[in-house]
Amino acid sequence: MSKIITIIFALSFSIINANASVEVAKKIFPSTVLIVMEDNQGIILGYGSGFLVKENIVVTNHHVINGAKSGYVKFINEDEIYEIEGVLAHNENRDLAVLQISFSGKSNYITYATSPPEIGEEIFALGNPMGLEGTFSDGIVSGIRNYEDATLFQITAPISPGNSGGPVVNSNSQLIGVATSYLTGGQNLNFAVPYSYVKEIINISKINNFVDFPNVDYQNFANKDSSSTNSLKAMHIGKIECIYVSSCSVGFSINNTTRNVIDSVTFKLLIEAENSPVDYKVVTRDIVIESKLSKRIEIKVSGDAIEYACSSNYQGLNRYKSDGCLKVEIIDFSFKN
Numbered sequence: 001m002s003k004i005i006t007i008i009f010a011l012s013f014s015i016i017n018a019n020a021s022v023e024v025a026k027k028i029f030p031s032t033v034l035i036v037m038e039d040n041q042g043i044i045l046g047y048g049s050g051f052l053v054k055e056n057i058v059v060t061n062h063h064v065i066n067g068a069k070s071g072y073v074k075f076i077n078e079d080e081i082y083e084i085e086g087v088l089a090h091n092e093n094r095d096l097a098v099l100q101i102s103f104s105g106k107s108n109y110i111t112y113a114t115s116p117p118e119i120g121e122e123i124f125a126l127g128n129p130m131g132l133e134g135t136f137s138d139g140i141v142s143g144i145r146n147y148e149d150a151t152l153f154q155i156t157a158p159i160s161p162g163n164s165g166g167p168v169v170n171s172n173s174q175l176i177g178v179a180t181s182y183l184t185g186g187q188n189l190n191f192a193v194p195y196s197y198v199k200e201i202i203n204i205s206k207i208n209n210f211v212d213f214p215n216v217d218y219q220n221f222a223n224k225d226s227s228s229t230n231s232l233k234a235m236h237i238g239k240i241e242c243i244y245v246s247s248c249s250v251g252f253s254i255n256n257t258t259r260n261v262i263d264s265v266t267f268k269l270l271i272e273a274e275n276s277p278v279d280y281k282v283v284t285r286d287i288v289i290e291s292k293l294s295k296r297i298e299i300k301v302s303g304d305a306i307e308y309a310c311s312s313n314y315q316g317l318n319r320y321k322s323d324g325c326l327k328v329e330i331i332d333f334s335f336k337n
Contacts, residue, residue: 020171024124025136027173030108032076034128035060035084035099035165037068043268043280045331049127049166049179050099051110056082057205058099059198060165061180062090065097066214073101076126076134086210093149094197095180097165097214098205110167112195113174117141117153125157125179125192127166135163141176145191152191153177159190161332168192232256232265234328235294240306242318248306251298252328256289263288263336270327271305279305288336301326 028051035048035058048064050073058073065071065087072081082101090097117123121141129135139157155168159182168177177192233255242248250269256262266284270277279302289295306320313321 021124021138024169024171024173028110028124028126028167028169029076029134029136030106031110032126032134032167033058033073034076034133035064035071035073037065037071039329040069042070043270043277047128047162048164049162051167052106053109053198053202055107056101056103057088057202058101059178059202060097060099061178062092062095062097062214064165065090065099066216068213073099075104075106087213088205088207088209089201089211090214091201092214092216094201095193096178096197096201098201100207100210110169110175112199113170113176116194117170117176119143122171123155123157123168123176125155125159125163125166125168127163127179129158129160129162132162150197151194152180153194155190155192157190232262232330232333234267234330237322237326237328239315240301240310240320240322240326242303242306242320247300248303249298249300250322250326251296253294253296254287254289254330255294256291258291261288261290261336262333264334265330266332268329268331269299269301270329271301271309272325272327273309278309282331
């Protein structure tokens with residue numbers, strides 16, 4: 001009889017827990033946004049997450065907007081997009097940024113927790129990992145890590161690229177942190193910026209008082225994955241070789257300026273004619289680059305686009321100079337564990 005009572009109690013507790021999770025998801029999803037960042041030509045650099053804290057004010061990570069020139073947000077499960085009108089504040093050390101978006105009429109603001117979370121406390125993370133819009137996951141606070149310039153909450157709720165900037169909330173749907181990073185190669189080693197830092201940066205933000213988009217070398221917490229575009233550089237772009245008109249390739253080097261070993265790089269190859277884009281491609285390569293060293297790679301490009309954009313650079317024998325008609329930009333990378 002006691003076993004039956006125990007089983008019934010356990011099932012009842014699970015149902016209550018599940019219902020609580022459903023309520024948290026229902027309450028927080030309307031505040032959560034997908035963030036799309038673009039370069040100065042409107043080409044997408046990457047994706048992230050964020051959340052509404054005041055009318056037309058969204059919080060996200062510093063590294064989500066780092067290196068971008070513009071962008072827009074979209075609320076989860078909605079089609080309408082809202083332009084990012086400008087950056088109101090950003091803090092590299094805290095990995096936070098405050099954005100002003102065009103008028104949305106939304107009032108589903110996230111509220112802050114009244115006290116810091118405890119180790120073992122249940123939490124929930126919302127965001128858009130790997131572009132999978134509106135993903136909800138649960139976990140606990142597994143540690144509190146004090147670094148020289150910041151404190152981070154270690155959590156077990158999964159975080160992947162695209163989750164960055166998303167809200168981490170408690171069972172009362174109150175903000176306890178902002179998803180910021182994870183350790184590659186580890187299990188459930190994920191981190192969130194404390195809600196107290198969000199309150200601080202919101203307090204120094206002023207509507208319509210815009211600052212420049214950040215464009216800095218991002219030195220990240222705990223060797224996390226980074227969206228910095230400056231710590232790696234594309235260098236020594238060679239001549240474009242075309243075997244056939246439709247098949248061309250170009251070689252270039254990727255220089256690792258960080259103190260860590262890189263194991264994956266995402267870059268954009270842009271073909272231009274008179275500073276106007278003709279064609280582009282975004283490529284991710286698993287490539288190990290030791291600290292302060294470079295690796296050379298070769299990538300195929302559109303022969304038709306090259307013939308059109310680089311015709312004035314033709315050198316004979318199906319070779320073109322890349323100067324002025326081809327650019328390589330680093331979009332993202334990850335550190336080797």
